[in-house]
Amino acid sequence: MLLTALEFVGLVAFAASGALAAVRARLxxxxxxxxxxxxxxGGGVIRDVLLGIHPPTTLRNWSYLAVCAGTALVVFVFHPQVARLRRGVLLADALGLGVFATAGTTIALNAGATVYAACLIGMTTGIGGGAVRDLLLREIPLVLRKEIYAVAALAGSVLVALGHSVQLPEGLVTVVAAAVVVSIRVVALWRHWNAPVARGPE
Structure with missing residues (x-):
């Protein structure tokens, strides 16, 4: 139940950030x-394909599509107000990253994936939708740029896997790991932390 609730929070957060990016691109x-x-x-579909879950969970339940489409329409109508909430949008994106990375790892572990595979699948769940969004909008995916994004998702996935290996309560581990992902992402934005970038040609 908690996992489902967290997934819907992530859906709303990612749908809002994606819709706002599309509005800015004049779609x-x-x-x-x-x-x-x-x-x-996108991230959930990639996760389910990697785990052999067919059809993907989000395509079997109309409520996923309805929540995402509704959120996108709200952003389309009220985008001036949403755009003013820049910090809120960034926080929503960080929240979506944390929820999807940790929930994706939990689902992968419950589906029988190895710890190594579950961590990678969890990270991909968190970053996959955003990467596809950026490609649709003809941008270099955020995950490939210098911002701390995929590293935060991977950290949360590893925490979930560690908690699973020592048999801690699944719900507690998922919430704590998601909070860690959000914290890393928010602090990185606040402190302007970036991954190293190769120096340009002399």
């Missing part, structure tokens, strides 16, 4: 909804 209402859906559902 029409259909494009905004598609990008919002892709951002929110």
């Amino acid at each position: 029409d209402v259909f494009g905004v909804v598609v990008v919002g859906l892709t951002t929110a559902l």
Whole structure:
């Protein structure tokens, strides 16, 4: 139950960030909804494909699509107000990253994946939708740029795997690990931490 609730929180957060990016790119209402859906559902679809879950969970339950499409439409209509909440949008994106990375790892472990595979699948769940969003908008995916993003997702995935290995309560581990991901992402934005970038040609 907790895992499902956290997933819906992540869906709303990612759908909102994706829809706002589409509005900024001057897409029409259909494009905004598609990008919002892709951002929110892309990571979960990739996760389920890697785990052999067919059809993917988000395509078997209409409520996932409804929540994401509704969120995207709200952002389309009220985007000036949403755009003013820049910090809120960044926090929502960080929250979505934490929820999806940790929930994805938990689902992978419960599906019988090895710890190594579960960590990678969890990280991919967190970053996958955003990467597809950026490709649709003809941008270099955020995960490939210098910001601390995938590293935060991987840290949360590793924490979930460690908690699972010592048999700690699943819900508690997922919440704590998600909070760690959000904290790393928020502090990185606040302190302007970036991953190293190769120096340009002399």
